[in-house]
Amino acid sequence: MSVKPQDEFDRKAWLQEQDLTHLETIYLKILIYFDTRFRLVDYLEMMESLYYKANLQMPKSHTEQYNLDNKFWYWYPLYSLGLLTLLAYIVAAVSGALLGLYYAPSAEGDPSTAYSQMIFIMDELDFGLMLRSIHRWAAQFMVAAVFLHMLRVYFTGAYKEPRELNWVIGVILLILTIAFGYTGYLLPWNQLSMWAGQIGLEMALASPLIGEWLAQLMFGGFEVGQPALMRMYIVHVFLFPFIVTGLIIVHIGIVWMQGIAEPH
Amino acid sequence: MTDDTDQTRTDGSGPNIVPPDDETPTWHERKERSEGLSRVTYEYFERGRLEDQRLRQDSDYIERDVLGFPTWPHETIRNLSIASFFVGIIIALSATLPPHFGDEADPSVTPEIIVPDWYLYPAFGLLQLDPINPELALLGGEKLMSDELYGIAATTVVIGVLFIYPFVNKGSARRPIEEPFWAAVGMGGLMFGFTISVLSIDQIVADRMPGLTAPLIFDLTLLLPLVTAFITYAVLKAMQEGYMYELNRRYYRLRPPR
Numbered sequence: 001m002s003v004k005p006q007d008e009f010d011r012k013a014w015l016q017e018q019d020l021t022h023l024e025t026i027y028l029k030i031l032i033y034f035d036t037r038f039r040l041v042d043y044l045e046m047m048e049s050l051y052y053k054a055n056l057q058m059p060k061s062h063t064e065q066y067n068l069d070n071k072f073w074y075w076y077p078l079y080s081l082g083l084l085t086l087l088a089y090i091v092a093a094v095s096g097a098l099l100g101l102y103y104a105p106s107a108e109g110d111p112s113t114a115y116s117q118m119i120f121i122m123d124e125l126d127f128g129l130m131l132r133s134i135h136r137w138a139a140q141f142m143v144a145a146v147f148l149h150m151l152r153v154y155f156t157g158a159y160k161e162p163r164e165l166n167w168v169i170g171v172i173l174l175i176l177t178i179a180f181g182y183t184g185y186l187l188p189w190n191q192l193s194m195w196a197g198q199i200g201l202e203m204a205l206a207s208p209l210i211g212e213w214l215a216q217l218m219f220g221g222f223e224v225g226q227p228a229l230m231r232m233y234i235v236h237v238f239l240f241p242f243i244v245t246g247l248i249i250v251h252i253g254i255v256w257m258q259g260i261a262e263p264h
Numbered sequence: 265m266t267d268d269t270d271q272t273r274t275d276g277s278g279p280n281i282v283p284p285d286d287e288t289p290t291w292h293e294r295k296e297r298s299e300g301l302s303r304v305t306y307e308y309f310e311r312g313r314l315e316d317q318r319l320r321q322d323s324d325y326i327e328r329d330v331l332g333f334p335t336w337p338h339e340t341i342r343n344l345s346i347a348s349f350f351v352g353i354i355i356a357l358s359a360t361l362p363p364h365f366g367d368e369a370d371p372s373v374t375p376e377i378i379v380p381d382w383y384l385y386p387a388f389g390l391l392q393l394d395p396i397n398p399e400l401a402l403l404g405g406e407k408l409m410s411d412e413l414y415g416i417a418a419t420t421v422v423i424g425v426l427f428i429y430p431f432v433n434k435g436s437a438r439r440p441i442e443e444p445f446w447a448a449v450g451m452g453g454l455m456f457g458f459t460i461s462v463l464s465i466d467q468i469v470a471d472r473m474p475g476l477t478a479p480l481i482f483d484l485t486l487l488l489p490l491v492t493a494f495i496t497y498a499v500l501k502a503m504q505e506g507y508m509y510e511l512n513r514r515y516y517r518l519r520p521p522r
């Protein structure tokens with residue numbers, strides 16, 4: 001036995017009754033299509049009640065109550081530093097993805113493949129020099145913005161209860177951002193890259209107890225060569241992008257939930 | 265249709281199906297009747313909800329009918345302009361100042377100066393604190409830690425301080441003027457970040473600026489942060505009195521002490 005699907009609300013008839021333009025009809029048809037499948041109306045109601053509840057419950061803010069507007073707005077431009085970090089990260093991610101199409105992480109050959117690919121990108125590839133330039137500048141801006149963002153959080157006291165956890169996530173993000181830069185610095189495989197790698201290796205080796213293990217893990221051996229380059233590459237283009245993107249989402253999600261701290 | 269009476273039907277009706285009506289327990293009623301963990305959870309949230317409600321009813325705050333600026337156009341235009349301005353700067357700089365590209369990597373030639381990117385200067389500088397790495401007379405002037413390990417330890421301390429900071433400095437004060445001490449710590453730390461960066465490239469700096477020698481830079485590295493912290497503290501303390509007076513006056517006018 002089968003049951004014929006019915007439209008209890010008879011949306012079709014309703015649609016006929018209305019005096020609609022062509023555009024409105026198309027729009028409503030699409031809306032009805034999705035509403036009959038996903039019951040959009042439920043979600044709409046949910047959002048609506050959330051919106052009005054928030055409006056009703058929001059007390060007068062601290063800034064308003066104590067007339068701190070002058071103090072607050074004076075520093076307000078600095079509150080955009082977090083956003084600027086995010087923007088620089090996005091620019092670096094997009095340009096980095098494009099650079100990745102032409103780069104090859106190999107220290108073999110003379111000059112090494114990595115190095116000659118960099119030369120290729122800069123000299124022959126259309127727009128290549130610009131691409132590399134954008135990637136580098138975006139990275140520099142991101143690190144600078146992270147530092148300044150941290151300072152603004154410190155000096156406005158925005159790390160205090162209930163935001164300590166976001167500060168801790170922030171410190172992790174700071175370290176990851178710097179490590180991101182370091183791994184990227186090694187990729188062109190020029191003199192500075194390699195010797196920066198050397199310093200990193202020596203530091204890893206000097207750590208107590210886990211030194212050798214750490215060096216093996218991060219540099220693939222006790223000298224800076226192909227394994228080190230490969231590891232830096234994987235960390236830079238695979239591991240860190242996921243971790244950092246995830247943490248940024250959590251970080252900004254928490255800001256969203258807790259709201260921006262006002263000066264007290 | 266003979267099977268109408270005793271079977272649940274595909275359209276959702278049937279003998280065992282109770283249509284929702286006023287008798288159907290609501291979410292609250294169902295939760296109230298539950299036991300164990302879900303009961304506890306319900307009671308916890310319910311208490312919080314009632315507490316919120318009570319606070320809101322008792323509060324003499326003025327309720328707002330508008331939450332903030334409208335998203336469109338105010339916030340959207342502001343964000344778009346900030347974003348395009350910032351990305352524009354990045355692209356303009358990229359076009360005018362392409363990055364430097366050095367020689368090919370060569371393990372047999374050590375470059376004269378090895379510098380990382382600027383943001384690693386502080387970490388690099390911490391590696392060069394070896395003159396204050398304590399030498400133990402007990403070990404016959406041997407150092408307890410290698411200089412690298414000493415650098416790592418210093419870095420760990422800095423990062424550790426950053427991590428535990430919000431758990432050390434508690435309270436609700438937000439503005440530097442209310443807590444001159446912590447503001448001084450911040451300014452000192454900022455200055456240390458700067459001086460330790462200069463220390464990491466002290467050779468280059470000493471070459472460029474004849475007045476500065478490497479030992480002098482080292483002394484300044486440790487001295488300048490202290491001086492900065494001290495000045496910050498003194499200035500804020502001096503400003504504090506008048507400022508707090510204003511603040512308290514405003515505060516007590518709004519909520520007179522009972």
Ligand code: HEM
Nearest residue numbers: 079082083085086150158159166167170171173174260261
């Ligand atoms: C990848 C790096 C980061 C990104 C993308 C990021 C993004 C943001 C954004 C968009 C906000 C909103 C408020 C604002 O823009 O100022 C924010 C707030 C915040 N950030 Fe970050 N941030 C980063 C790193 C950090 C670091 C290094 C710290 C501190 C160690 C930190 C601690 C905080 C805290 C405590 C808040 C809340 C501030 C408030 O409520 O006023 N963040 N972050």
